[in-house]
Amino acid sequence: MLLRGVGVGRGIAVGPVVRMPDPLPEPVDEPRTAAADVEFSRALAALGDVSRDLTERARRAGGEAEGVILTQSMMTQDPALIDDIHSRIDAGGTAERAVFEAFSSVRQMLLALGGSPADRAVDIGDVGQRVIARLRGVEPPGVPDVEGPFVLIAGDLAPADAAALDIGQVLGLITLGGGPTSHTAILARSKGIVAVVGVTDATGIVPGTTVLLDAGEGTVTVEPTAEEITAARERLVARRVAVPMGPGTLADGTRIPLLANIGRPSEAAVARDLGAEGVGLVRTELMFMGATIAPTVAEQQAEYRRLFAMFPGKRVVVRTLDAGSDKPLEFLPTGPEENPALGLRGIRATRMHEDVLRDQLAALAAADAETDAEVWVMAPMVADAEEAGYFVSLAREMGVQVAGVMAEVPSCALMAGQVLGIADFVSIGTNDLTQYTLAADRQLGSVASYADPWHPAVLRLVKMLGDAGAQSGRPVGVCGEAAADPLLAVVLVGLGVSSLSMAPTAFEAVRTELRQHTLEHARALAVRALAASTAAEARALVRE
Structure with a gap:
């Protein structure tokens, strides 16, 4: 089966599919038992911890990822969001439920606006998950920790997850959403990861199935034959007859810095x-x-x-x-x-x-x-x-x-x-x-x-x-x-x-x-x- 998307780079990748884990389950909507000020203090502490963690991730990531992740970090300190969480706790909610509802409200608003605001819906959703995970004392959903190299498939990746991809383990990346100039595509290119984005038909790929990504062609081949893999590798070799490091130059000597x-x-x-x-x-x-x-x-x-x-x-x-x-x-x-x-x-x-x-x-x-x-x-x-x-x-x-x-x-x-x-x-x-x-x-x-x-x-x-x-x-x-x-x-x-x-x-x-x-x-x-x-x-x- 051949699926099409938009390739990032010109490389190929072959390996078994691993899916991003599902988001944390929605917190139960139940009356809180602790005092409101205690719950609000818990929420503020979790927001601060996530902000510091994202800031440190941004510093380590550098490059294209740094500004994107720093923007995520700043979301945790938005006064309107904090006021909304406070109000929901005062109305009887737990810190987990208040954070969930406040972040979900912002996410839905961004999606409804469309355009550039909708770009940040994935980012705000990821931040909300991280805060809830901190409140629960568990690890937030992210790139799974599995043995051996794999091809990751996800609806889309939050910037912090994209920046943290281990190029020694993640052979390639398939996303259902995103385009060639999305944050995911830009970060994948900056890390040299083979990716095909916007593969809307990839939902049916079963975890463990071997796939062949050909970014140069913008294709994903499910359960490729040996001949298809060989042909893809030959195309890759043809693309990679590299010239020595030096200035950008056309064949006739025209300089292109x-x-x-x-x-x-x-x-x-x-x-x-x-x-x-x-x-x-x-x-x-x-x-x-x-x-x-x-x-x-x-x-x-x-x-x-x-x-x-x-x-x-x-x-x-x-x-x-x-x-x-x-x-x-x-x-x-x-x-x-x-x-x-x-x-x-x-x-x-x-x-x-x-x-x-x-x-x-x-x-x-x-x-x-x-x-x-x-x-x-x-x-x-x-x-x-x-x-x-x-x-x-x-x-x-x-x-x-x-x-x-x-x-x-x-x-x-x-x-x-x-x-x-x-x-x-x-x-x-x-x-x-x-x-x-x-x-x-x-x-x-x-x-x-x-x-x-x-x-x-x-x-x-x-x-x-x-x-x-x-x-x-x-x-x-x-x-x-x-x-x-x-x-x-x-x-x-x-x-x-x-x-x-x-x-x-x-x-x-x-x-x-x-x-x-x-x-x-x-x-x-x-x-x-x-x-x-x-x-x-x-x-x-x-x-x-």
Whole structure:
């Protein structure tokens, strides 16, 4: 039996299936016997313990996972949630029941809102389970501890579970939900785990059954034959004729710098060891997560200086605070929003709190002056030339030498000529650009086929930006998950992209694929992809 989903990476995995355990049973709705203040103290203690545990997990995880897990940690300290738990205990409930009902209420509300809020329903549900487990004195549900390697199948994974996957034991990952740009997919790629996500038909796979995952094909074969396994391994060998570590280069010598996506200075050394030619995305909000007040200019300057010093003479592209939606920051309040993904995110939020943005730009300019790195600074979620002009002017005022914008909103691509008449460069965030172009929640398995950066509509927007970059003589890069897909990376180059930034674990595969194509061939592949009607057709035409 052959099942289809969306592959993460290009590897294969063969092994027996193990399922994620069921959630903890719902606490019994019975009158409490202890005093209300005692029960509330128990709840507060459990919330605090889970918060500290998640914060420590985030610190150990680093990379893509750190900010996601820190956001989970912050959920435990939400004043409205704590007030709700208190009220339910005062009404006669136990701590376990009050926590269950309060977290369930928030989870249902997020699911009902859809879009980006629904992205966090899995996260809030996981936090609630952890708090209840702490109250009961048991281990929370998570990746099962079994002997021997296995392929894990789950409805979806909470960030803390995805970050904790042991690559020595988990051969591969199948999820029923999620898409190619979901948190699960991003974390699996960053850990180098073979995954096929959005496999909605996988519910019937019996635990213990052997499966073959082929991420390059986006397929799951149930009970594969020896011939099918051999064929998959041959395809893998063909994909992995790796070129030596070195700069990103096409077959004709055209340079395509391969840059790293990182969140903290501590991740820079790993990226450099894997061949990063610089940094294409520094997610500065990870340095702010959990802070109740904005760090001072001096504090920020010290962090940035430490990072820049690790890349002398190389490009380091810093994104200013991308607050809001799934990355809330306490000192940048946006107020209640029914759909935060379409609300005060990125430049919209920092423009409302310009003092915070000014401090960050001042710290970046000062750190740049102290090191030999080639520092570029960009604003996220820029919609048009007016926002580009606002940011570039402010950045120049604060001493930033190279100021650009991120193209994540379709309107930015549609206005590419005007935007690149102002900004020094553009970096395309393909995760959000895809989500907004196709109106497809990147966490939702039922629309995973839409949330695919191979879709010709997304590629046409990339071409608009690439063409505008060529006409203006200004660079256009990609720093979304699309850059880590080796064959799609070639197509992006054919569309006019001049640099690619990704999780460092993807360097080898992308470097190898680029070396197989000339610029002329990359452009021919891009033409084929643009002529397709769907993402699946574009992918198939280019593979042929």
